[in-house]
Amino acid sequence: MDKLVIKKSPALHGDVRISGAKNAALPLLMTALLTEQPCRYTNVPALRDINTTTALLEELGVKVSREPNEVYLTADALTSVTASYELVKTMRASILVLGPLLSRFGKANVSLPGGCAIGARPVNLHLAGLEQMGATIEVDEGYIRAHVDGRLQGAHIFMDMVSVGATENLMMAAALAEGETILENAAREPEIVDLANCLTAMGATVTGAGTDTIHIHGVETLQGCDYRVLPDRIETGTFLVAAAVSGGKVRCLDAAPETLEAVLNKLRQAGAKITCGKDWIELDMEGRKPAAVQVKTAPHPAFPTDMQAQFVTLNCIAEGTGVITETIFENRFMHVPELQRMGAEIALEANSAVSKGSSSLKGAPVMATDLRASASLVIAGLIAEGETHVTRIYHLDRGYESIEEKLRGLGADIRREKE
Ligand SMILES: CC(=O)N[C@H]1[C@@H](OP(=O)(O)OP(=O)(O)OC[C@H]2O[C@@H](n3ccc(=O)[nH]c3=O)[C@H](O)[C@@H]2O)O[C@H](CO)[C@@H](O)[C@@H]1O
Numbered sequence: 019m020d021k022l023v024i025k026k027s028p029a030l031h032g033d034v035r036i037s038g039a040k041n042a043a044l045p046l047l048m049t050a051l052l053t054e055q056p057c058r059y060t061n062v063p064a065l066r067d068i069n070t071t072t073a074l075l076e077e078l079g080v081k082v083s084r085e086p087n088e089v090y091l092t093a094d095a096l097t098s099v100t101a102s103y104e105l106v107k108t109m110r111a112s113i114l115v116l117g118p119l120l121s122r123f124g125k126a127n128v129s130l131p132g133g134c135a136i137g138a139r140p141v142n143l144h145l146a147g148l149e150q151m152g153a154t155i156e157v158d159e160g161y162i163r164a165h166v167d168g169r170l171q172g173a174h175i176f177m178d179m180v181s182v183g184a185t186e187n188l189m190m191a192a193a194l195a196e197g198e199t200i201l202e203n204a205a206r207e208p209e210i211v212d213l214a215n216c217l218t219a220m221g222a223t224v225t226g227a228g229t230d231t232i233h234i235h236g237v238e239t240l241q242g243c244d245y246r247v248l249p250d251r252i253e254t255g256t257f258l259v260a261a262a263v264s265g266g267k268v269r270c271l272d273a274a275p276e277t278l279e280a281v282l283n284k285l286r287q288a289g290a291k292i293t294c295g296k297d298w299i300e301l302d303m304e305g306r307k308p309a310a311v312q313v314k315t316a317p318h319p320a321f322p323t324d325m326q327a328q329f330v331t332l333n334c335i336a337e338g339t340g341v342i343t344e345t346i347f348e349n350r351f352m353h354v355p356e357l358q359r360m361g362a363e364i365a366l367e368a369n370s371a372v373s374k375g376s377s378s379l380k381g382a383p384v385m386a387t388d389l390r391a392s393a394s395l396v397i398a399g400l401i402a403e404g405e406t407h408v409t410r411i412y413h414l415d416r417g418y419e420s421i422e423e424k425l426r427g428l429g430a431d432i433r434r435e436k437e
């Protein structure tokens with residue numbers, strides 16, 4: 019297993035190129051299941067989750083070929099409709115094969131994802147929506163077994179909670195369903211808009227993506243696509259926080275500033291000077307220490323839970339007291355005890371992390387517990403005195419393309435070693 023060894027680094031300076039978004043690419047690659055025609059996806063990040071997705075699609079019989087940051091998929095003759103536990107347990111987003119398989123082939127067996135480090139993460143909304151569209155679903159021996167006679171039927175679905183994954187699964191299912199599907203209380207994340215744009219390019223009619231009501235007019239068949247994945251707003255935010263914490267000046271290229279307004283707003287409140295172009299964002303801390311910020315996570319367009327851990331690190335070293343409240347996942351503060359081991363003064367109070375600020379961090383061996391927790395520890399390592407060893411970085415490799423090379427390009431002292 020690999021670990022990252024990070025030494026206290028100078029303030030980060032320079033340009034960094036942002037990759038395609040993991041959370042957009044995962045559902046986008048699943049759209050290939052909706053058509054027998056070839057699909058090409060570009061700006062696909064080189065990540066462990068993308069490898070898992072292509073392995074999963076190959077297991078179903080999809081023809082896969084890859085070039086750097088490009089994936090070609092053809093689902094003209096499937097050999098299986100089963101997503102096995104072995105793959106689903108390593109990547110929860112595997113559940114996104116359910117909607118497309120069911121709508122195109124009338125059946126699907128998908129291992130139940132189960133809980134994960136950050137929370138229980140049930141899939142009841144995915145199943146309830148598909149049942150409303152006419153599917154019969156049972157859970158047997160840890161597998162969701164779903165089938166439908168004929169086509170799924172368009173339905174008016176109101177979701178009790180805002181769920182990104184359920185919205186995506188139901189949008190893909192609805193694209194081949196008979197008639198119109200209306201999704202109410204839908205997620206509004208930029209990745210939903212990206213998926214809607216791809217489905218539209220494939221011949222479905224999708225309106226309202228980016229609002230809480232999405233209309234999808236299903237069609238009998240969809241065509242292939244040539245689709246470029248949206249820039250990763252969470253990777254962008256992570257580099258901006260790293261720059262802010264180090265007192266540096268960093269420009270993120272190939273970014274999508276309009277997708278991370280809530281994060282940019284908090285960085286401005288922390289004292290950063292932010293300048294944006296059409297596809298770039300520059301953060302300049304002018305050598306200052308950030309001011310602590312108050313943050314509450316909530317569905318888009320509010321502050322994203324996937325940026326919460328990085329802001330906990332920012333608040334640790336900032337001036338003043340900061341409170342960060344997590345409202346999406348019930349167990350997403352696993353980075354806090356690790357940051358405390360580095361000297362951070364943070365108290366956990368119910369679902370809030372309260373930091374006193376001005377902690378002087380010291381390097382320590384720390385363990386990554388999930389993807390964004392890992393990112394928060396890497397950022398802490400850059401400013402901690404001495405050396406920080408971050409273990410279990412396979413979490414980080416799920417979602418950050420070449421993170422150590424990109425950080426080194428900004429002047430960080432970071433290297434990958436065998437544990
Ligand atoms: C691959 C991907 O895009 N992952 C993102 C996606 O995850 P994911 O799509 O899994 O997250 P959801 O939006 O579905 O989850 C939001 C909340 O709803 C709950 N819930 C969800 C579905 C359901 O059927 N029942 C239910 O109760 C979850 O437990 C959670 O508390 O959105 C999350 C919230 O922005 C992000 O943190 C993840 O990075």
Ligand SMILES: C=C(OP(=O)(O)O)C(=O)O
Nearest residue numbers: 041110111324389390417
């Ligand atoms: C929680 C995340 O991803 P996933 O839903 O794939 O676990 C994330 O990207 O921070």
